[in-house]
Amino acid sequence: MPADWTDNLPPAVISYLGANRLDEVECVIADLPGIARGKAVPATKFARQSEFFLPNSIYFQTITGGWGEAAGEGGFTEPDMVLKPDMSTATVAPWTGDWTLQVIHDAFQQDGAPVPFAPRNVLKRVVELYRKEGWEPVVAPEMEFFLVARNINPAEAIAPMMGRSGRPAAARQAYSMSAVDEFGPVIDDIYDFAEAQGFEIDGITQEGGAGQLEINLRHGNPVKLADEIFYFKRLIREAALRHDCFATFMAKPIEGEPGSAMHIHHSIVDRETGRNIFSGPRGAETDQFMHFIAGLQTHLPSVIALLAPYVNSYRRYVKDHAAPINLEWGRDNRTTGLRVPVSEPIARRVENRLAGMDCNPYLGIAASLACGYLGLKAGQKPSKEFKGDAYDGETEIPRGLHSALDLFDNAKDLHEILHPDFARVYSIVKAAEYEEFLQVISPWEREHLLLNV
The missing domain is CATH 3.10.20.70 (Glutamine synthetase, N-terminal domain)
Structure with missing residues (x-):
């Protein structure tokens, strides 16, 4: 130095x-x-x-x-x-x-x-592919997490934290300001820590789960935003510990409650002109916009193992529980896996709602961008826009880690983008984790199988 x-x-x-x-x-x-x-x-x-x-x-x-x-x-x-x-x-x-x-x-x-298997290097590799095409990818992640009661015995179910009122945090209070006030001291520390670290929070809201909050971050460079999420997870955990509770980024920590997602908003900027390539000169949606959506629809199943990396992750993809079950796309439709939010043409973007908050932010963002990149390069066309409740459609997401890893292992085109050696290492490590999980006997098995089979 x-x-x-x-x-x-x-x-x-x-x-x-x-x-x-x-x-x-x-x-x-x-x-x-x-x-x-x-x-x-x-x-x-x-x-x-x-x-x-x-x-x-x-x-x-x-x-x-x-x-x-x-x-x-x-x-x-x-x-x-x-x-x-x-x-x-x-x-x-x-x-x-x-x-x-x-x-x-x-x-x-x-x-x-x-x-090649360092997650930050994987994301840098994907961003560089965009830059070689004259594009600059821009992302805006959303972070969902739960504040829960201290849980020092893994055999006990996770419970909501005790709020300022002296009552446990309540569910189904989405966007309630009173619910946010219940966690006021923790949120105050989150803001203070973020300010000290130079991070800009776009907003904090109460989500639908008991003690579930969402933090939105300003859009920007994918590597910088992944760095911030990496830092934020530690920051939020430390703020919670100061107030006798835990912060958890598990995809599905509490039975019967919605899971926690890391929604990723994407847009692409032309490096020479600075314009959003998803919008034409008169503000209309471009072919490249549709190609990007098509790439996500085509290739996301093959990277679900990165967006949903644990056995618990798949408990989130449940019909009518605020997480998608398929890869339909729609405008301002929160039931679809791919949503086009309401925006001005300059801010036109695609929201990937599949990633869980338990994913590594570098790998989750890299995987999502890689799928869009393949769609752009291939000039693919998406399915027809879905109108209505996408939960009425067919399930298109792997139902477990084992099947997700099978899809990932066969996605050689994505391996070349992320790096073949990364794909090799990731698959081996995740298969080892799955084998470790299979050695654990769950309470459900003891309750229903011990005396009945």
Whole structure:
């Protein structure tokens, strides 16, 4: 690092630190589930280094801490990756007791090539494909999550948190301001942490579940927005812990309640003219707009394993429970998997409503953009616009992780976009997780099978 490296930190960091001496730097990367991995080092040591090292086996780890046999022909030797800081991602950790900085790092092999199965590199690869065509992809994610009572015994069902009124959070209060007020102290900390970190929240609303909230983020660069979601998940968890509750991003944490999605809004800008390619000179929808929708319709089933990465994820795709069950598209229709929101022509966009909040944000956004890219390149045409209640249509989404992985394994065109080695590693790790899950006996099995079969 140059001697004056702290002078070039983002404005939000400089404003937060003020005259205080920086104590520690957390050097972090996102693994396949999206968990922050890395090292915490004294600020003085960070100033003397331009890179650090971690074993590539980080990307072979399952959500339970197990391992997928994904090392390849060389065997499980755990060679070091070279991790280099992206200082544009530097942000503070305002919940810590000292003055701490977080910095996202990019992962490289020792020969200088990007590690192909690092999620941030996967998203960068997809964005670069768009740029080679003269396009700039723009996304706006929505984050849904639950605030729940502390759950320290996995055998117990998850329950809504206790609100400010002293009553458990109630369901079916979508958009209620009083319901939002129930979580006021947690939301206040979320806003304060976000401001300290330099993140702009477009709005917070109460969703339909008990203790379920949604945060909308401003549209922008896909990598930057994925970085923010990666940071936001930790930020929100820390805010909840301050108030004796948990924040969960599980797709379906509470039985009978709707699940949590990460809806992704997409538009594409021409890099030369700056215009939205989904709208023509007179504001009409373009052929490219339709091609993008067609790409999502055609290819999304093959990447559901990335958008819905766990066995719990598929509990969200239930008819009439606020999540789509098929890939119909419609204008201002929240029952379809693909929605075209009401907007001016300059802001015309497509909303992918399939992704769960449990997905890795880098991989979820990369997968969705990859599908649209294939549609644009192939000049595909979508089905006829769906009018009415799409829950009356046929189910077009895999009903479980095993079948979703089968579709992903056979999607060789998508493997080339995301990177074949990423596809190989991801499939192996997810299959290992599924095998781990099959070793667990559920309460339903004990209740209905123990004495009846």
